[in-house]
Amino acid sequence: MLKLKPYLFILGWLLSSLFIQAQVPVVKTDSWAQTKKAGKGQISVLWYAIEPFIYFDKGEIVGIEYELMQGFAPYLKKTYGVDVAINWVNAGAFEPIYPAIRDSKEKGLFAVSYYSITDERKKEVKFAPAYMPDLNILVTSNNLPVYDSPEEFYNRLPALAGYTMAQTTMEEDMNYFKKRSPKLKISNRLDDYEVINEVAATDNAFGYVPLSIYVLALQRGTKVKRQKILATRREGLAAIYTSASDWDEAVNAYFNSETCRQLTASLIRKHLGVEVADIILEVSAPDSSRRPTADIELLTKEREIVTRRLIDTALQYQRSQSIRNITIIAVLIFIIISIVLFKMLTTKRKLARLLVQRNQEIISQKQEIEKINRRLQQKLSVSQLNPHLIFNSLTAIQHFVMLDDKKMANKYLSQLGKFIRYILQNANEPLISAAEESKMLEQYLNLEQARFENSFQYKIALQGEGGxxxxxxxxxxxxxxxxxxxxxxxxxxxxxxxxxxxTEQPGAVCISIQDNSLAQKKMDNGNAVRLAEEQIAAINKGQVDKIGINRRCSSGLSQVDILIPNTVLL
Structure with a gap:
């Protein structure tokens, strides 16, 4: 088993290398020699977002390192007369970038992600000339004091928790504390902003972050303490490229040019702010070139940032209080208006219900009045018919008496009594069956046959129940x-x-009155018919299905059809 350990180590290293390479896309680039010969070429730049160096703003890539590398192509065009296209490749994470540059054989592959220049890294990759000083500062959570000496901080290490970013110089600085205190727990985070936010959110925590990251986080309201001890300075921040690259001539020419220095100064001021940028550059500079007052100026600027943050917080709180008060007043007004509107709506609905109820009562009363009116008109029609019948019947009886036909007179009186009794019995019934109506007609026609000495014949037929x-x-x-x-x-x-x-039909009753007379008198000029039609008009009023009358008149055949729907209501 002991002999297998070296092989297992080599296998693990190979798998790790393959995993890292799988995270970075394979790119094709041109060498500087090919570019100069062809007059054009392409390089690729690996990157990972971290503000203010390179990041997205409104969907576009911006930042100090991005805009600095973007100035590389115009410089080469102006100085060497070659066209260089820059292909930006987002690595998706910080960790795989350095191994990808270290292990790649591409001559035109670069990377920017605020890399610190170190002697160990110089053995594996190439660095462009530094564009910015490199200073990592020690930050702690707010519950910890400001330490006056490294020893005081070292003594507290066992009770602290450390946070850092893997494969960075900050991790190297944190490992120094791990050597002094082996029990110290150090956790990795994705980037420096996560490190500083974790320190701010956790008691008894500390970590290393670049000075520029610290100042930006402070301006955003992150609450941490900067310790004046144990800051680490290195040669500077620079772009890296592969050890196999032959772009040294172009890279050194550009980054050492006055054009690049002016562009770098303007970009640092653009993304960090004029006052803050000057202080950061001064504090981060080597001890030999740094002014004695630089640390005091940084401390003053920190206090200004904190004071401004407190003022902004107070103003924001005051605005939030005003907005809250206005919101409360608005909500109260809204509630009052809603209550008033609800009361009005409730009253309106109540009145509407009462109005609907009253309308229903009125409609019901109207229908009842119309019903009573129809019945009264029906009774009126019957009452107007009765005197006419009685007069004709008395005339007929007088005729039989004058003829001394006592038998016929008695028979006629008996039939007349039955007929009058039938009319009186049904006078208060608005609806009767077709059978009852046919009996009434039969009694009436028997009287008329007796009166006119059987000068005509009649037939009454009932098909179905009649309705x-x-x-x-x-x-x-x-x-x-x-x-x-x-x-x-x-x-x-x-x-x-x-x-x-x-005749009983579906949904109605049809009454047909047919005769074979040759007389051509009009069928609708009689007073009795006019009364009947008025009665029908009164019944039809308010009905959906109405009573219909159809007349057919010709020599030798006259017919009246009365269609009465079953839905007729009286």
Whole structure:
């Protein structure tokens, strides 16, 4: 098993290398020699977002390192007359970038992600000239004091928790503390902002971050303490490229040029702010070139940032209080208005319900009045018919008495009594059956046959049950057919006849009154018919399905059809 350990180590290293390479896309680039010969070429730049060096702003890549590398192509065009295209490749994470540059054989592959220049890294990759000083500072959570000496901080290490970013110089600085205190727990985070936010959120925590990251986080309101001890300075921050690259000539020429220095100064001021940028550059500079007051100026600027943050917080709190008060007042007004509107709506709905109820009562009363009116009109029609019948019947009795025909007079009186009794019995019934109506007509026609000495014949047929019909509705039409047609002229084919048929149809009752008279008198000029039509008009009022009358008149055949729907209500 002991002999296998070296092989397992080599296998693990190979798998790790393959995993790292799998995270970075394979790119094709041109060498500087090819570019100069062809007059054009392409390089690729690996990057990972970290503000203010390179990051997204409104969907576009910006930052000190991005804009600095973007100035590389115009410089080469102006100085060497070559066109260089820069292909930006987002690595997605910080860790795989350095191994990808270290292990790549591409001559035109670069990387920017605020890399610190160290002697160990110089053995594996190439560095462009530094564009910015490199200073890592020690930050602690707010519950810890400001330490006056490294020894005081070292003594506290066992009780602290450390945070750092893997494969960075900050990790190297943290490992120094791990050697002094082996029990110290150090956790990795994705980037420097996560490190400083973790320190701010956790008691008894500390970590290393670049000075520029610290100042930006402080401006955003992150609450940590900068310790004045144990800061680490290195040669500077620079772009890296592969050890196999032949772009040294172009890289050194550009980054050492006055054009690059001016561009770098403007970019640092652009992304860090003029006052903050000057202080950071001064504090980060080597001890030999740093002014004695630089640390004091940084401390003053920190206090200004904190004071401004407190003022902004107070103003924001005051604005939030004002907004809260306005919101409370607005909500109260809204509630009051809602209550008033709810009361109004409730009252309106209550009034609407009362109005609907009153309308229903009015409609019901109107329907009842119309119903009573129809019944009164029906009774009026019947009452106007009765005197006419009685007068004709008395005349007939007088005729039989004058002829001394006592038998016929008694028979006629008996039939007249039955007929009057029938009319009185049904006078208060708005609807009667077709069978009852046919009996009434039969009694009436028997009286008329006796009166006119059987000068005509009649037939009453009932097909089906007949349904319900308004009382005495058919009488005026039968009387009209008898007096104005049958008795007024000769018959078309022999004896004068009158046929009445009650037929039950789907949803209605049809009454047909047919005669064979040759008389041509109009069928709708009689007073009885006019009263009947007024009665029908009164019944039809307010009905969906109405009573219909159809007249057909020709020599030798006259017919009146009355269609009464079953839905007729009285």
């Amino acid at each position: 319900l019909i308004p009382s005495m509705l058919t009488f005026p039409f039968v009387e009209e057919a008898l007096y104005e047609r049958v008795l007024a002229g000769e018959a078309a084919n022999g004896r004068r006849s009158l046929n009445i048929t009650f």
